[in-house]
Amino acid sequence: MYKIITKKSLNPTVTMMEIESPLVAKKAKAGQFIILRVDEEGERIPLTIAGVDPVRGAVKIIFQIVGATTEKLNHKAEGEYIQDFVGPLGMPTHIAGMKKVCVVGGGVGCAIALPVAEALHAQGTEVTSIIGFRNKDLLILEDEFKACSDKLVVMTDDGSYARHGNVTVPLKEMLDAGEQFDMIITIGPLIMMKFVTLTAKPYGVPVTVSMNPIMIDGTGMCGGCRLTLMQDGKRVTKFACVDGPDFNGYEVDFDEAMSRGRTYFDFERKAHEKACNLFKGV
Amino acid sequence: MPNMNPKKNEMPTQEAKVRAHNFNEVALGYEESVAVDEANRCLNCKTMPCVSGCPVNIHIPEFIAKIREMDFEGAYQIITQTSSLPAVCGRVCPQETQCESKCVRGIKGESVCIGRLERFVADYHNRYSKEAPEVPKSNGHKVAVIGSGPSGLTCAGDLAKKGYKVTVFEALHLAGGVLVYGIPEFRLPKSIVQKEVDTLKALGVEVMTNVVIGKTLTVDELFEMGFEAVFIGSGAGLPNFMNIPGESLKGVYSANEFLTRSNLMKAYKEDPDTPIMKGGKVAVVGGGNVAMDAARTALRLGAEKVYIVYRRSIEELPARKEEVEHAMEEGIEFRLLTNPVEILGYHNAEDPRDPKNGSVTGIRCIQMQLGEPDQKGRRRPVPIEGSEFDIDLDVVIMAIGTSPNPLLKNTTEGLEVNSHGGIIVNEAGLTSRVAVYAGGDAVTGAATVISAMGAGKVAAKAIDEYLLSK
Ligand SMILES: Cc1cc2nc3c(=O)[nH]c(=O)nc-3n(C[C@H](O)[C@H](O)[C@H](O)COP(=O)(O)OP(=O)(O)OC[C@H]3O[C@@H](n4cnc5c(N)ncnc54)[C@H](O)[C@@H]3O)c2cc1C
Ligand code: SF4
Ligand code: FES
Numbered sequence: 001m002y003k004i005i006t007k008k009s010l011n012p013t014v015t016m017m018e019i020e021s022p023l024v025a026k027k028a029k030a031g032q033f034i035i036l037r038v039d040e041e042g043e044r045i046p047l048t049i050a051g052v053d054p055v056r057g058a059v060k061i062i063f064q065i066v067g068a069t070t071e072k073l074n075h076k077a078e079g080e081y082i083q084d085f086v087g088p089l090g091m092p093t094h095i096a097g098m099k100k101v102c103v104v105g106g107g108v109g110c111a112i113a114l115p116v117a118e119a120l121h122a123q124g125t126e127v128t129s130i131i132g133f134r135n136k137d138l139l140i141l142e143d144e145f146k147a148c149s150d151k152l153v154v155m156t157d158d159g160s161y162a163r164h165g166n167v168t169v170p171l172k173e174m175l176d177a178g179e180q181f182d183m184i185i186t187i188g189p190l191i192m193m194k195f196v197t198l199t200a201k202p203y204g205v206p207v208t209v210s211m212n213p214i215m216i217d218g219t220g221m222c223g224g225c226r227l228t229l230m231q232d233g234k235r236v237t238k239f240a241c242v243d244g245p246d247f248n249g250y251e252v253d254f255d256e257a258m259s260r261g262r263t264y265f266d267f268e269r270k271a272h273e274k275a276c277n278l279f280k281g282v
Numbered sequence: 283m284p285n286m287n288p289k290k291n292e293m294p295t296q297e298a299k300v301r302a303h304n305f306n307e308v309a310l311g312y313e314e315s316v317a318v319d320e321a322n323r324c325l326n327c328k329t330m331p332c333v334s335g336c337p338v339n340i341h342i343p344e345f346i347a348k349i350r351e352m353d354f355e356g357a358y359q360i361i362t363q364t365s366s367l368p369a370v371c372g373r374v375c376p377q378e379t380q381c382e383s384k385c386v387r388g389i390k391g392e393s394v395c396i397g398r399l400e401r402f403v404a405d406y407h408n409r410y411s412k413e414a415p416e417v418p419k420s421n422g423h424k425v426a427v428i429g430s431g432p433s434g435l436t437c438a439g440d441l442a443k444k445g446y447k448v449t450v451f452e453a454l455h456l457a458g459g460v461l462v463y464g465i466p467e468f469r470l471p472k473s474i475v476q477k478e479v480d481t482l483k484a485l486g487v488e489v490m491t492n493v494v495i496g497k498t499l500t501v502d503e504l505f506e507m508g509f510e511a512v513f514i515g516s517g518a519g520l521p522n523f524m525n526i527p528g529e530s531l532k533g534v535y536s537a538n539e540f541l542t543r544s545n546l547m548k549a550y551k552e553d554p555d556t557p558i559m560k561g562g563k564v565a566v567v568g569g570g571n572v573a574m575d576a577a578r579t580a581l582r583l584g585a586e587k588v589y590i591v592y593r594r595s596i597e598e599l600p601a602r603k604e605e606v607e608h609a610m611e612e613g614i615e616f617r618l619l620t621n622p623v624e625i626l627g628y629h630n631a632e633d634p635r636d637p638k639n640g641s642v643t644g645i646r647c648i649q650m651q652l653g654e655p656d657q658k659g660r661r662r663p664v665p666i667e668g669s670e671f672d673i674d675l676d677v678v679i680m681a682i683g684t685s686p687n688p689l690l691k692n693t694t695e696g697l698e699v700n701s702h703g704g705i706i707v708n709e710a711g712l713t714s715r716v717a718v719y720a721g722g723d724a725v726t727g728a729a730t731v732i733s734a735m736g737a738g739k740v741a742a743k744a745i746d747e748y749l750l751s752k
Contacts, residue, residue, distance in 0.1 A: 023498050037455060043547060043556040044455075068555065084455040086492035216547065216556075219453050219494055220687050221463075221519035222539035228530055237523060237530070242689065256530050259640030263532045264557040271555070 001081040002036075005058050010140040013065050014108055015074050016050070022057030024049075024087045030119040031093030031112075031210065031246055034059065035218045037084040038072045045069050046215045046241070048112035049088060059087070062111030062140075068271035075279055089218040090245045093208065095119055098182045100126040102174070103149075104167050104196050106188025107133060110141050112210060113187040114148075121148035128181070129153070130170050132192070136161035167192065168199040175203045183208060186249070190258050197249035207249030211240045213261060227260070228253040285322035288391025293398055293604075298611040302581055305467045305550050308608055309373070314352075317402040321349035324394045327386050332396060335384035338364045338736040342381060342396055349399060358407040361400060366436040366739065369408055369474045370461060371732050372401025374571075376602045380732070408477060415484050421445035423749050426509040428495045428690070431459020432731045433722030434515035435478060436738030437745075442485040444746055449509070450487060453494040456546060459517055460723075461731070463546040464538070464572065466579050469605070472545075496693035501718060510752070511717045511745045514705060515738060518686045518723035524567070528625030529680070533559055533642035537568070537576040537681035544579050558583065562676030565589040565645055567622055569598070572728075573681035574605040577614050580677065588614045589673065593621040593650050593663045617673070619650040621665065625678055644674045684728050694718070702727055711741030719745055 003020040010016050024034060033048045051060035065074050076082060093116050095101070101120050105113030110131045120127050129145045132155040139161055145152050153170045154162035163170070171184070186196040187210040197207045213225045220242040227244075229236045229251040238244065294310045295301070301308050312320065324346040332342045341360050348357035361368045377383075377397035385393030423446050427438045430452040438448045456462050458475040483489060493499060495516075504512055521536035523529050540558070543549045547556035564580040566573045569592035581588045590609070592599060595618050599606055610616065626644040630636035649669035652661035686703040698706045698714040704727050705720040707713050713720050721737025723729055 023493070027498060041548065041555050084492050086453070086455070086494060087498065089494065089497060216539060216542055217454060217519075219497075219519070219689065221521070222542050223521045223523070223536040224539040226523075226530065237525070253530075256640070260530060260532060262637065263559075265637065267557040271557075 001083065002085040003081050004076055004078055005056070007076075007078045010062065011138050013138065014062060014111070014140055015065065016060060016062045016111075017073075018053070018058040018060050019082065019085055020057055021059050021085050021087075022054075024059045024085070025052040025054045025057045028052045028059065028088040029092035030095070030115040032088035032090050033218070033245065034061065034085055034087030035089060035215065036061075036073075036082055036086075038069060038076065039083050042072070042083060043069055044084070044216055044218075046089070046212065046218060048210070048212075048245075049115065050111045051115055051118075059085075062108065064108040066272070067268045068275035071272060071275040071279065086218070089241060091243070093119070093185065093210075093246050095123065095125070098125050100128075100181050102128045102130065102171065102179075102181045102184045104171060104184060104186040104188070105129070105131045106167060106186075106192040107138065108140070109188030109192075109210070110145070113185070114141055114144055116185055116187070117145060118148045126150050128174070128179070130155065130167045132156070132167040132188070133161075134158065166195070168195050171196065172199050175200065175205065181205050186210070190254055190261065193249065194254040197252075197254075201250065208246050209249040209252060211245050211247055211252065211257065213240050213257060214263065215241050217241070227257050284325055285319060287323065288387075290323070290392040290395040291316050291320045291398075293395075295608070298608075298613070301468065302612045305582055307471050308468050309604075311405055312398055312402045317349055317399060318352060320395050320399060321346045323387060324350075325386055331384040331386060332381040332394075335381040337380065337730070337732045338739065340364050340381075340400070345403065346394070346396070346399060349403065354403055354406040355411065357403045358411075361403060365732075365735065366439055367432055367478060367731065367735055368400050369404035370432065370470060370478070371735070372397055372404050373470050374465060374602070375732050376730065378603045408474070415481060417484070417486050418443055418445045420447060420486075423447065424449070424509045425511045425513065425745060425749075426451060426504045427513045427515060428501075429453075429459060429515040429517055429722075429724070430457035430479070430489065431515055431517050431722060431734060432461065433517075433724075433734035433738040434459065434513065435482060436735045437513045437515060437719075437721070437742045438487045439482050439485065440739055440742035441745060442482065442487045446746075446749075448487045450482075450489045451493040451495050451499070452489065452491045454546065455491050457489050457491060459515075463542045464575065466541065466545055466575050467550070468578065468582065469575065494689070496689040501690065501694040501697070501715075505717070510749055511719065513711075513738070513741050513745065514690060514713070514718065514720040514724055515722045515734070516687060516690055516724045518684045518728045520685045520687045520703075521680065522683045522685060523680055524622065524682060526622060526624055528627055528642075531625055531627040531642045532640050533676055534625060534678045534680065535559075537566070537572045537679050538684065540576050540679050541572075541579060544583065550579070550583060559677050560584045561586065563587045563589075563674060564677040564679065565591050565617075565673060565675050566679045566681050567591045568681030568683070569594065570600045570681065570683075571602060571605060574601045574609050576679045576681050578609055578612060580679065581612060581614060585677075590614060590616045591620050591622060591645070591647060592616065592618050594660070595619055595652060598660055617647070619652070619663065620647045621650050621663065622647050622678075623670065626672065642675055642678055644672050645678055646670055646672050686724050686727065690724075709740075710744035711737060712744060717748065
């Protein structure tokens with residue numbers, strides 16, 4: 001059992017927790033993730049590590065309440081316990097030696113992008129961050145990004161806060177203006193990462209995307225997390241949990257990943273409704 | 283006088299029509315009187331050919347003699363001199379290619395049913411023996427075991443009995459390895475595995491779940507933490523795919539994923555938290571135990587039709603004979619000498635948002651015939667040109683084998699593996715690293731419970747000798 005040390009609501013649908021797990025806290029690097037189960041009957045879900053405090057043995061996770069499991073997790077209080085917590089899984093984001101990087105985060109993906117931006121900043125990389133949200137209410141981590149970015153652009157889809165539009169708009173402006181990034185690192189919804197990649201392509205800037213497919217074990221045992229890369233004209237299968245979660249954006253078959261991501265769409269919707277009703281006491 | 287009936291005693295089973303819809307154990311086990319009757323078929327041969335067929339050389343005629351004397355606990359004690367998991371092995375060993383294939387009675391009739399007798403003895407012990415295991419005096423040495431499958435559990439148990447302080451590190455949230463995530467309840471009830479794990483804990487073994495060695499901790503860190511030897515029993519969990527078009531469609535599973543969802547994640551229960559595709563038409567590609575388990579699981583989850591698609595003929599099916607028979611009785615259709623060339627998917631060109639886009643609709647196969655024998659003497663299947671045909675499907679499960687996971691190799695400097703990814707060991711289980719031992723599927727590639735258990739025993743003995751001589 002793993003204790004919830006702190007819990008904080010970042011916005012109506014996004015919650016931050018610190019979980020007590022000294023071994024993970026000691027090892028984790030930016031870009032890695034954990035897998036947790038809320039209770040004995042629970043499913044295993046992956047969540048990216050949003051930060052660690054090795055001294056307190058605390059691992060920070062930030063999650064959007066999108067399904068039954070995140071709903072149940074959100075109903076746990078500070079001081080309570082979750083059943084299982086394993087990590088750090090996956091490969092850390094490759095950041096060594098980079099001088100200037102653009103970090104593009106979308107929605108709750110910003111929670112995953114933040115530790116990467118922080119790690120870049122800490123090693124002296126010049127960091128430009130572009131973070132986008134559907135609207136003002138869903139904005140998270142603006143101050144945290146400000147603290148680790150040389151330049152920060154905030155976007156909302158509906159214009160209810162900061163600049164109006166998609167994250168690709170300022171990205172294209174910067175690339176047009178001749179900004180030279182060693183790398184664009186993008187984390188968020190698949191459709192956003194696909195368009196960030198397409199935007200960067202004409203300029204030849206390398207793009208790293210962080211994939212978040214359905215997972216079970218997270219150790220390479222089930223293959224459920226597989227995705228397809230196009231390498232030298234050949235389709236190559238990779239397991240996101242061990243080979244990733246970061247991949248070269250130009251190689252990823254995003255359409256296939258989006259399709260696979262919807263495998264259990266109906267099941268998840270029904271399970272979420274049920275969990276909501278349960279908590280409402282219906 | 284021995285019982286000279288050429289036929290073995292039938293195993294009582296749940297009726298095929300009934301069991302096809304539930305997850306309860308299929309084979310129900312011998313009654314006492316039947317066990318004694320079967321034991322009477324044993325001739326107590328001086329040369330003991332059966333023993334040479336057993337990978338761990340269980341003293342077979344001796345334990346069968348105890349059954350004849352109705353000393354069932356005595357029989358159990360004889361088995362456990364050489365085997366640690368008799369309740370498991372009695373259920374899942376491929377006896378027809380091991381001990382029973384060598385049995386003298388098999389020459390002019392059916393062999394003695396050694397496996398069923400082993401299971402009977404183990405179940406008898408589990409039901410009636412109440413004594414808690416004696417916790418041995420500690421010898422002060424610490425050993426780490428990686429993985430809680432049959433090899434790890436056995437190695438841990440043998441060392442704990444000698445007084446070692448053993449910690450088992452398991453990546454998943456539950457101990458048992460393939461026995462809990464792979465082999466289904468209807469073939470191996472999970473309570474049996476749990477009992478083995480509980481017995482280990484009672485012996486003082488600490489089981490730490492949710493620790494991935496190579497990620498959470500490394501082998502080198504285990505030594506820094508004061509462990510003096512390490513046993514790697516990490517299995518062969520990495521699923522293989524065929525690399526044919528369509529393998530990433532929605533509805534294509536590796537057998538590991540399908541079985542893990544059903545077994546470990548309990549998707550077979552009513553209203554589970556973990557989803558799995560149920561119902562429809564299902565094809566399982568492969569012919570081993572894993573394929574049989576996946577097919578029979580799909581059937582029990584409510585599939586209207588289940589196929590086994592296998593590229594060789596019935597003679598070459600590597601699965602246990604009993605499982606093949608059970609699968610056939612349950613109505614699973616075997617498409618033999620058949621090999622998939624492509625998995626077909628749904629694609630609505632008019633509506634890219636159609637939720638069915640990217641789902642499996644079928645499989646394109648080619649008919650095979652058996653050609654020349656390969657190095658192993660198995661006749662090689664060759665495709666018959668122009669014989670392609672399609673089968674309509676909703677789910678395809680790939681059960682074409684697994685390989686050892688490269689995680690430990692990649693994170694442990696100096697740990698050597700062969701071209702298949704199997705860890706290289708000497709006859710005592712020692713790897714290329716000092717004080718690091720390995721065994722089971724991590725060494726051999728996907729094999730059997732009994733060989734994994736045997737490897738755990740060999741390594742435990744070697745670790746004991748090594749640490750005592752240090
Ligand atoms: C569906 C299925 C049916 C089978 N049926 C039969 C049968 O009928 N008869 C038979 O004899 N054999 C059968 N087998 C094969 C048999 O189960 C295996 O040969 C046996 O379990 C191997 O044991 P093991 O101890 O080597 O590894 P496993 O049982 O594979 O256990 C390895 C354990 O190590 C853990 N692990 C892996 N890496 C790490 C790490 N880095 N850190 C921590 N933990 C780790 C894994 O999570 C796992 O729990 C079957 C296998 C499957 C998949
Ligand atoms: S070979 Fe058969 S008959 Fe002979 S001792 Fe073994 S089990 Fe008994
Ligand atoms: S989550 Fe199972 S292999 Fe990646």
